[in-house]
Structures are given as structure tokens and as C-alpha cells.
Amino acid sequence: xxxxxxxxxxxxxxxxxxxxxxxxxxxxxxxxxxxxxxxxxxxxxxxxxxxxxxxxxxxxxxxxxxxxxxxxxxxxxxxxxxxxxxxxxxxxxxxxxxxxxxxxxxxxxxxxxxxxxxxxxxxxxxxxxxxxxxxxxxxxxxxxxxxxxxxxxxxxxxxxxxxxxxxxxxxxxxxxxxxxxxxxxxxxxxxxxxxxxxxxxxxxxxxxxxxxxxxxxxxxxxxxxxxxxxxxxxxxxxxxxxxxxxxxxxxxxxxxxxxxxxxxxxxxxxxxxxxxxxxxxxxxxxxxxxxxxxxxxxxxxxxxxxxxxxxxxxxxxxxxxxxxxx
Amino acid sequence: xxxxxxxxxxxxxxxxxxxxxxxxxxxxxxxxxxxxxxxxxxxxxxxxxxxxxxxxxxxxxxxxxxxxxxxxxxxxxxxxxxxxxxxxxxxxxxxxxxxxxxxxxxxxxxxxxxxxxxxxxxxxxxxxxxxxxxxxxxxxxxxxxxxxxxxxxxxxxxxxxxxxxxxxxxxxxxxxxxxxxxxxxxxxxxxxxxxxxxxxxxxxxxxxxxxxxxxxxxxxxxxxxxxxxxxxxxxxxxxxxxxxxxxxxxxxxxxxxxxxxxxxxxxxxxxxxxxxxxxxxxxxxxxxxxxxxxxxxxxxxxxxxxxxxxxxxxxxxxxxxxxxxxxxxxxxxxxxxxxxxxxxxxxxxxxxxxxxxxxxxxxxxxxxxxxxxxxxxxxxxxxxxxxxxxxxxxxxxxxxxxxxxxxxxxxxxxxxxxxxxxxxxxxxxxxxxxxxxxx
Numbered sequence: 001x002x003x004x005x006x007x008x009x010x011x012x013x014x015x016x017x018x019x020x021x022x023x024x025x026x027x028x029x030x031x032x033x034x035x036x037x038x039x040x041x042x043x044x045x046x047x048x049x050x051x052x053x054x055x056x057x058x059x060x061x062x063x064x065x066x067x068x069x070x071x072x073x074x075x076x077x078x079x080x081x082x083x084x085x086x087x088x089x090x091x092x093x094x095x096x097x098x099x100x101x102x103x104x105x106x107x108x109x110x111x112x113x114x115x116x117x118x119x120x121x122x123x124x125x126x127x128x129x130x131x132x133x134x135x136x137x138x139x140x141x142x143x144x145x146x147x148x149x150x151x152x153x154x155x156x157x158x159x160x161x162x163x164x165x166x167x168x169x170x171x172x173x174x175x176x177x178x179x180x181x182x183x184x185x186x187x188x189x190x191x192x193x194x195x196x197x198x199x200x201x202x203x204x205x206x207x208x209x210x211x212x213x214x215x216x217x218x219x220x221x222x223x224x225x226x227x228x229x230x231x232x233x234x235x236x237x238x239x240x241x242x243x244x245x246x247x248x249x250x251x252x253x254x255x256x257x258x259x260x261x262x263x264x265x266x267x268x269x270x271x272x273x274x275x276x277x278x279x280x281x282x283x284x285x286x287x288x289x290x291x292x293x294x295x296x297x298x299x300x301x302x303x304x305x306x307x308x309x310x311x312x313x314x315x316x317x318x319x320x321x322x323x324x325x326x
Numbered sequence: 327x328x329x330x331x332x333x334x335x336x337x338x339x340x341x342x343x344x345x346x347x348x349x350x351x352x353x354x355x356x357x358x359x360x361x362x363x364x365x366x367x368x369x370x371x372x373x374x375x376x377x378x379x380x381x382x383x384x385x386x387x388x389x390x391x392x393x394x395x396x397x398x399x400x401x402x403x404x405x406x407x408x409x410x411x412x413x414x415x416x417x418x419x420x421x422x423x424x425x426x427x428x429x430x431x432x433x434x435x436x437x438x439x440x441x442x443x444x445x446x447x448x449x450x451x452x453x454x455x456x457x458x459x460x461x462x463x464x465x466x467x468x469x470x471x472x473x474x475x476x477x478x479x480x481x482x483x484x485x486x487x488x489x490x491x492x493x494x495x496x497x498x499x500x501x502x503x504x505x506x507x508x509x510x511x512x513x514x515x516x517x518x519x520x521x522x523x524x525x526x527x528x529x530x531x532x533x534x535x536x537x538x539x540x541x542x543x544x545x546x547x548x549x550x551x552x553x554x555x556x557x558x559x560x561x562x563x564x565x566x567x568x569x570x571x572x573x574x575x576x577x578x579x580x581x582x583x584x585x586x587x588x589x590x591x592x593x594x595x596x597x598x599x600x601x602x603x604x605x606x607x608x609x610x611x612x613x614x615x616x617x618x619x620x621x622x623x624x625x626x627x628x629x630x631x632x633x634x635x636x637x638x639x640x641x642x643x644x645x646x647x648x649x650x651x652x653x654x655x656x657x658x659x660x661x662x663x664x665x666x667x668x669x670x671x672x673x674x675x676x677x678x679x680x681x682x683x684x685x686x687x688x689x690x691x692x693x694x695x696x697x698x699x700x701x702x703x704x705x706x707x708x709x710x711x712x713x714x715x716x717x718x719x720x721x722x723x724x725x726x727x728x729x730x731x732x733x734x735x736x737x738x739x740x741x742x743x744x745x746x747x748x749x750x751x752x753x754x755x756x757x758x759x760x761x762x763x764x765x
């Protein structure tokens with residue numbers, strides 16, 4: 001077995017102006033240059049392990065990454081776990097179930113516990129918006145926001161941008177339509193900020209009830225009419241719609257939602273010929289997206305999952321190997 | 327015991343001497359030397375200081391009984407005296423709720439035994455503040471606590487029929503309903519002001535309309551039944567319009583604004599530090615400007631602190647898990663000086679009106695908010711208007727430290743507070759507690 005230490009990007013060679021923030025809490029904290037550094041690093045990681053029998057780099061040997069998950073999210077957790085393990089870090093999964101959290105330990109006490117154990121990075125998923133920001137006050141290690149309440153999910157946006165770049169080349173100038181429950185979506189917030197920073201033209205499409213008051217200040221356009229927004233778009237990103245939103249009177253019925261905002265074959269055909277279809281998963285097939293579209297030509301939904309591991313490797317690598325502010 | 331306050335400027339006007347004896351002001355200016363009590367009076371040099379009637383807070387949370395780890399009547403009274411207050415109204419959202427004669431009398435007695443300010447209990451409007459059944463309002467009114475202000479503060483009396491009935495019922499004893507205006511269905515899960523910041527931070531918004539709709543409804547109800555309505559912690563520009571219109575029609579409505587709503591905005595939530603979480607939430611710069619002007623114009627009648635102490639663990643957590651509320655008693659006067667006096671929106675007469683006279687009148691507290699004149703009770707505060715100080719929550723008399731003004735440099739320092747002639751604060755330091763007589 002040969003796992004030669006390939007320095008993907010030597011942190012010492014990263015100029016200070018390209019230093020990442022100490023914690024990855026919001027894509028709003030990234031500049032076009034730092035975001036591009038992450039995407040470039042991911043691309044080099046992908047090249048470095050392509051075709052290798054052992055897809056593992058020794059870069060983070062001896063470092064400890066804690067997955068602190070207060071919400072069930074199997075796909076995000078295993079993606080981060082795989083990313084850390086492929087960099088040879090030690091990974092600890094700390095979930096709210098089966099730990100002191102369910103007995104009522106405060107976030108601060110949990111943070112101090114992880115701190116005492118010497119966590120180099122804490123990957124935090126939490127149902128409360130801003131919980132990773134609070135956590136960052138109490139630990140010395142790097143905090144990575146893996147989704148907080150209805151706020152942000154930065155690595156999802158980075159993997160989406162990575163996927164877009166692979167298929168569309170440059171992101172700047174591309175027209176990207178994001179459809180669905182923007183109000184409650186951390187994916188939408190992170191994507192709007194990141195894609196705007198990278199120069200894309202983003203249009204949000206949703207019923208007015210599922211757009212936040214104040215969305216007018218975001219760096220994007222807003223449309224209530226999917227058929228109006230889709231023609232010629234380079235990509236469409238469908239957001240998961242929680243069925244339990246029905247109780248909040250956000251829309252009358254699933255059927256009406258699907259009719260007005262679901263992506264079916266006819267709407268799919270409105271995209272530019274090279275247009276692609278994204279979804280952060282898990283999908284409600286038949287609700288926001290038709291199975292034939294999800295599985296059809298131009299759908300990159302499965303590829304997004306694989307890219308997620310690569311992008312998270314890049315984030316962990318850059319933060320933990322010193323290319324961030326101290 | 328007699329005290330001569332030498333050279334202070336009442337209401338910031340012409341400096342004079344004020345002689346206090348047996349709890350009342352007995353002589354002013356040139357009449358002081360001839361007064362028999364002047365001979366052995368203790369002299370307090372007060373040149374360059376301003377003398378105001380003791381401050382009155384219509385909206386204080388003292389947490390006792392029930393949460394004595396966050397605040398007690400004694401610790402809250404100490405904070406009040408240090409803040410220049412001589413009377414505070416204690417909100418009834420304690421455990422148990424102050425919804426019976428027994429509980430309001432308990433709070434009254436605790437206040438009397440601490441003896442630093444007059445603690446006037448507020449009674450709950452509904453049993454357990456549940457909003458379903460009227461509490462025994464008359465029993466509280468006729469108890470030793472002589473309750474005149476009733477409020478379910480923390481929650482809105484949202485049932486319109488119950489609100490109508492309570493407004494009508496308290497007319498029998500000149501009571502007033504102090505409404506926490508919050509439409510509950512429009513604020514399910516609400517965390518902060520609904521606007522650009524809530525959209526950015528991904529937190530459920532608390533829309534201004536949820537306050538304004540209730541105020542509009544209640545002004546109409548108060549007009550219909552010809553009763554007195556008081557609006558707690560009014561926080562939006564739209565609410566000012568509604569109250570101004572109601573007052574123009576002759577509705578008996580009064581309104582309060584908090585110091586924090588005069589100074590802080592929703593942008594403070596940017597780091598998710600729950601010390602800035604409060605209900606109603608901090609609003610926008612535009613709201614602040616309108617609130618200050620309304621206070622200057624008299625559309626808003628008073629400044630009330632909504633002093634809300636919380637234990638460390640109830641604030642050192644996730645934003646949506648934290649309890650809403652912030653300390654106010656020891657910063658209120660300074661914030662009013664910063665926001666209203668320094669901007670020439672209020673003079674010191676105006677400060678006395680909105681922080682002492684008007685709240686005492688609304689709450690029916692006869693011995694407070696009185697003129698600085700011979701024969702009047704000596705409930706007074708001496709303020710150094712030129713002093714500045716830096717806010718440190720840990721230094722406060724409150725058992726909690728949740729001040730949103732931490733680290734801020736604020737103008738104005740309370741030098742001395744007198745409760746019926748007795749100094750409760752001297753040189754900015756708490757005097758030993760004293761036993762009190764009646765109110």
C-alpha cells in the first residue's frame with residue numbers, strides 16, 4: 001500500500017489575503033477568492049485520489065474531528081465522517097441521542113467537554129439558528145456549520161457550487177433558479193450568498209408565503225412564477241418542501257404546490273440545452289420533483305452526494321492545516 | 327432627622343437649597359436658614375447636581391416568588407434605588423402568579439421589609455395569566471396592596487371578550503389594564519423583529535403588525551367601554567400612529583417605551599447572543615427615531631424599564647432556547663439622557679414627567695411623582711449629569727447580569743436617592759436598608 005503524502009496545496013503558500021475565516025459559519029463570510037480556493041482545493045483532491053486503490057490521504061493524521069449532531073441527518077453526518085476519514089483524521093460522532101445531550105446538558109457544557117478532549121474541529125448540526133456561532137465562542141477548535149435551524153448550510157452551498165462549476169465551467173454570469181421553501185431553507189440562504197459572491201445571477205422562486213419578509217435585501221431576484229423564471233436557465237435547484245409546513249397555512253394542498261412549483265418534464269425542458277437539475281436531498285419524489293426528472297438527463301443529484309465528500313475534505317483540509325485565520 | 331441638599335438644581339433649572347425633615351420637603355431657597363430644622367441638618371453638597379422627583383418604574387420583573395436565583399424583591403429594590411427609583415411596580419408573572427390578594431400582599435411585604443423603594447404589586451388580569459378566566463381583580467384592589475394596575479405581561483390578553491370585560495370591570499376601582507400587545511397567532515415561534523435581519527439570520531420573525539393590531543383593537547375597546555388602557559413596551563412606529571389617533575379621539579390610553587427600544591436595534595442579533603433577545607423584540611433605526619419623537623411629543627407617556635433579570639443558564643445558550651428580557655433599572659436614566667436629553671428632545675422637566683410624574687399618575691401612586699415643593703414627600707433623586715460611566719453587569723445589584731449595554735459608556739450618574747427623606751443611596755452607593763412607613 002502506498003499513500004504518499006501529496007500536499008494538495010501547501011498552506012504556507014496560501015497568501016494571507018486568501019486565509020479562510022477561522023470558522024465556517026456562513027458563506028457570507030467567504031470572498032470570491034476564498035470560495036474559489038476551496039473549490040480549487042476540492043478539484044485537486046479529486047484529481048489526487050482519482051483512480052487510486054486506497055482513496056485516503058494522510059494529511060490530517062493525529063487530528064480529531066467531532067461530528068456534533070443535534071438533529072438526525074444521516075447523509076450530512078456520514079459525508080463529513082467520510083471526508084475526515086479520507087484525510088486520516090480521527091472522527092468522533094457525538095449525537096444528541098444516547099449522550100448527555102438528551103439528559104439536558106447545555107450546549108456550552110458540551111462545548112467545554114469537547115474542548116477538554118482536544119477537538120481540532122467541531123462539525124455542528126443543530127435545530128437552532130445560530131447555534132454554531134454560539135459554539136464558536138466556547139471552543140478553540142474550528143467550528144464548521146453543518147446546518148443550523150433555518151439559517152445556513154455552507155458546505156451544501158459549496159458542494160453545489162462545485163457541482164455547478166464541473167458542469168457549467170464558470171459560475172460567473174450563469175443564471176441559476178432556486179425553487180421551493182426558501183423561508184425555512186438553510187440551503188437557499190447559503191447558496192444565494194455564495195453564488196452571488198461567485199458572480200451568478202440567482203432567481204428565487206416560491207409562493208410568497210415561503211419567502212422571508214426582507215428577502216428584497218438579498219443579492220438575487222425573486223419570482224413567484226416558475227414558468228416565467230425557468231426558460232433558458234443554466235441550472236435549477238429544487239428545495240425539499242416539508243409536508244408539515246401544511247399546518248402553517250403556507251400553501252393549500254400538496255397537489256396545488258406541486259402543480260405550481262414542482263419540476264415536471266415540461267418545465268425541465270424550459271432550461272437551456274446544457275441546463276442541469278440539482279436537489280440537496282432527501283427528495284420528495286412527486287412533490288417538488290417528478291421521478292422522471294430526478295433520474296433523467298441533466299440531473300446531477302447523485303453526483304452532488306459524491307462531490308459533498310470531496311468539498312468537505314477541502315474545507316477540513318484548509319481549516320485544519322493552517323490556511324485560516326488564527 | 328433633617329437633611330439640607332445644598333445648591334442642587336431642581337429640574338436642571340436655578341440652583342437652590344432644599345431642606346428635608348420628617349420625610350417631607352419643609353423649606354426651599356431663602357426660607358431654609360430660618361427653618362427650625364435647618365440648625366442640625368446634615369448637609370449634602372450638591373453643586374452642579376440636578377434634583378428630580380424620585381423615579382417611578384411602572385414595569386419591573388422582580389422574579390420573587392419563584393425564581394429567587396435570578397432576582398429577589400430585595401435585590402431588585404437595591405438595583406432600583408441605585409438607578410434613582412423610589413417606587414417600582416412589580417409584574418405578576420411570578421411562580422405562583424400574582425393573581426390573588428395573598429400573593430400581591432406577599433410581594434408588598436417583601437418590598438416593605440427591604441425598604442429601599444416602594445414596591446407596588448401589579449395583579450394578573452387572568453388566573454395564572456392563562457387568558458381564560460378573570461382573576462379576582464377586586465380582591466387584589468381592596469387588599470393591603472391596593473392594586474390598581476393589572477397585567478398579564480409576558481402574554482397578551484388576546485381574547486377580545488376577556489379584554490373588554492377586564493377593561494370594564496376595573497372601572498369600579500379606577501384600575502387600568504396594562505396590555506402586553508402581541509397577537510399570538512402572528513408570533514408563533516417568533517424570535518426577533520421580522521425584517522431584513524430575521525431573513526438573513528434565519529430566525530422566525532415577530533412582525534410589527536402583531537403589536538399594532540392588538541393596540542388598535544384595544545384602543546377601540548377602551549373607547550367603547552370608556553375605561554383606561556395602558557400599552558406596555560410599545561416598540562414600533564406603526565404603534566405610535568395608532569396610539570396618536572386614539573388619543574386624538576379622546577381615548578383614555580397611555581403608553582410606555584423601554585430604554586432598550588430607544589437605543590438598540592435588531593442588528594444586535596447578528597452574533598446570536600441572547601442577551602439581546604427581548605419581547606417585544608428590538609426593532610429598526612426608523613422605529614427608534616419615531617419612538618423618541620413620540621416620547622418627546624407626549625404620544626408616549628412614560629419610560630418603563632421592563633427590567634427582566636435572567637439566570638446565566640437561561641441566556642448562555644442557543645438564541646431560541648433563551649428567555650427574553652434584559653436588565654434595565656440601573657441603566658434607564660442614563661439611556662434616557664443619551665437618547666432624549668443629549669438630543670434636546672427632552673429637558674429635565676420632561677425627564678421628570680416621563681420617568682416619575684406620569685408613571686406615578688397612571689399607576690395611582692399618590693406619594694410619588696410629586697412636585698419639588700414645600701409640603702411634598704421627599705422622594706427625590708440627585709443626578710450628576712456630567713459624569714459618565716461604563717456599564718458592567720457584574721457590578722449591578724441585580725442577581726443577574728443580563729444587560730444589553732455591557733461595556734457601553736453612558737452619561738449621567740445617580741449620586742443620591744431619597745425615599746421619604748431617607749437616603750437609600752449616598753455617593754452612588756447603597757445605604758443600609760431602612761424600615762418604611764406607608765406609601
